Amino acid sequence: MPVTAWNGYPQSVPVFAPTDSWLRQVQVYEQSVIGNTVLEYELVLEASCNIWYRLGHLGPVSDKIKDLSIGYNYITEPIFFESGEIISYWSGINPGGNIDFGVYNTSTINTFTNQDRYTDGLNDHQLYEDCPFNYFDKKIQQQFYQKLSEEITLLPVTTTECRKSSDQDIAGSISGEWFEQNSITPTVSIGSSLLGSARFTTRDLEVSIDPENITYVHPSKVTSNHCYYSDNTNIYVDLDLIDPLTLIVSYGEGTCSAKKSATNLQLNK
Known part of the structure; x- marks a missing residue:
């Protein structure tokens, strides 16, 4: 500790x-x-x-x-x-x-x-x-x-199970690292924890959605649009997979249906 x-x-x-x-x-x-x-x-x-x-x-x-x-x-x-x-x-x-x-x-x-x-x-x-x-x-x-x-x-x-970064990079899903244009470091990382929680890490935010959460879907299974909501932090993460290499991300304070703030990004794998 x-x-x-x-x-x-x-x-x-x-x-x-x-x-x-x-x-x-x-x-x-x-x-x-x-x-x-x-x-x-x-x-x-x-x-x-x-x-x-x-x-x-x-x-x-x-x-x-x-x-x-x-x-x-x-x-x-x-x-x-x-x-x-x-x-x-x-x-x-x-x-x-x-x-x-x-x-x-x-x-x-x-x-x-x-x-x-x-x-x-x-x-x-x-x-x-x-x-x-x-x-x-x-x-x-x-x-x-x-x-x-x-x-x-x-x-x-x-x-x-000993996992590597490539194990989180699931083709055709939101799971993996996502980059802004001309950036060499990921802006958003999406994956799962050892106990199966969906995890989202950005430069200013870290959110974990456990399998009991009503909005939970394993990131490797999200192949189009999905919105996660963390009731512990009152943070939403809205994701829209345009194609296997393009993701639109919106996140901020509020719920999926009542967003109070938003950071909007278009990212590439």
Whole structure:
């Protein structure tokens, strides 16, 4: 769980190098925690010529990592970490209470509805996403899966499913990432949580619609027009799939039948 008071990094959860690795990049960014400005770290390490991994929501980092500034720090002389060596600690900051862990394998090619977007050199990290748990033996895999919980409710999840961005990109449906023209980052992301809730993330909004909600339809099943309403937040999300690559989105305060405000977007996969 995230901290409720700030007395410095808790350093209660060490993060170890899962294999011999070379640190290649560190992103440093500021977070506001209970009135304090605190630094969080994201590390990218190379495990082999074709396998890299990313660790996020960390702090403090190992004393071996020096001279960092806010933003992206590219390590010109890669720093070696032996398997089992402490790289950093869980920061204790992020609301989800989690550590990010991702693996990228350039020998793995994922498939998207608009494949050209992910082969332009700007979004190729998603092209090479792989399940990190598959790189451990069965016993450790199960330990990872047993620690998974729903992101918003924190309810425990029983699963052996490890999903990638491409798994949320369902051709002919609203599910997937949607972009404004000439943008390299998604404006709207639509998908489902591990417990099946429909999830909508924009630059200024995050909404989750659970399966008991009267407006719920799994995003992969929405192939034309549908409006979701979150009674918890009094927010609606109205979606109109024009064709497999074009989506009109309207969202704001109010219900599907009585909209009080609206942000309107036309987006592409």
